[in-house]
Amino acid sequence: MTDISAANASFWDELCGSGAAQSLGVTDASAASLARFDRWFFDSYPYLERHIPFAELAGLRVLEVGLGYGSVSQLLAAAGALYHGLDIAAGPVAMVRHRLRQNGLAGEVRQGSILDCPWPDAMFDHVVAIGCYHHTGDMRRALAETHRVLRPGGVATIMVYSAYSYRRWLRWPWITAKAFVTERLGREAAAASAAERAAYDAASTGMAAPETAFISARGLRRMLRGWSRATIARENIGSGWLLAKVPRRWLLAAFGPWCGLDLYCRAVK
DSSP states (O other): OOHHHHHHHHHTTSOTTHHHHHHHTOOSOOHHHHHHHHHHHHHHOTTHHHHSOGGGOTTSEEEEEOOTTSHHHHHHHHTTOEEEEEESSHHHHHHHHHHHHHTTOOOEEEEOOGGGOSSOTTOEEEEEEESOGGGSSOHHHHHHHHHHHEEEEEEEEEEEEBTTOHHHHHHOHHHHHHHHHHHHTTOOOOOOOHHHHHHHOBOTTSOBOSOOOOBOHHHHHHHTTTSSEEEEEEEOOOTTSSOTTSOHHHHHHHHHHHHOSEEEEEEEO
C-alpha cells in the first residue's frame, strides 16, 4: 500500500458525511437514523439521480467505488443491481455491509484500492465513483483500472472536483489563475494546499484529507482519450454562498451548470 493509500485508509475510516450526520442527530446505524441521513443526502444532491441511472441498473453488475455513508450503495442494491462495493477504509465497508444486511439486500463489499482493483477484466457493466478518484493520488490510474474492469460498452459514472469552480476562483484566485495558465501550457498544476483540501473535506478534528486533486473538464477529457466517448456536466453549489437566503435548489439550477464545484462524467468504454 502506498503512503497516500495508507493515509486515506486512516482518514476515510471516519465516514464521509459524519459532520452532516451529527448535525441531523444521527448517532446510530438504525434503519430510522439512516433513512433520516439519506433524506438529507438526496435532498442536498437532487441531481444525483440524473447522473446515476438507478432504475436502469437492475440485473447489471455494478461496482461502486468510494462508499461513504452508503446512501448510494443501498439505493443501487435496492434497485436490483448486482452490487459490488469497494472502499480504501474499513469504516465505509462496515457501514455498507450493515445496510445490506439490515435491508435484506444482496451484495459484495471489499476493502481495497481502485488503484489495484481486486476484480478481473471486463467484470462490470457499470462503475459508479462519486467523490473518490480525486483523493486517490493517481486519478489517471484510477480511470485506467475502471476501464479495465468494465466490459466493452460498459459505462462509468464519475464525480470529481472541478479545478475552475466559483469556490476556487473566489477563495484562491491567484492559485486558480496560475493553474489555468499552467494547464494551457501543457504542464501539471501544483498540488493542492492543506487549506484547499480542508475547504472540501476535513475530519472532525479539522485535519484535511490527505490528497485532493482538482481537474478541469479539459483535463478530464484528456485522461479519457482511450474511452469511446464521454460527456461532462458541472453540478453543485455549496451552502452559505453569497445568496444565503435563496433556496439552494434555485442556486443549483442557476449556477451549478456553469461554475459548480463538481464535474460529473459519463464515460463509455
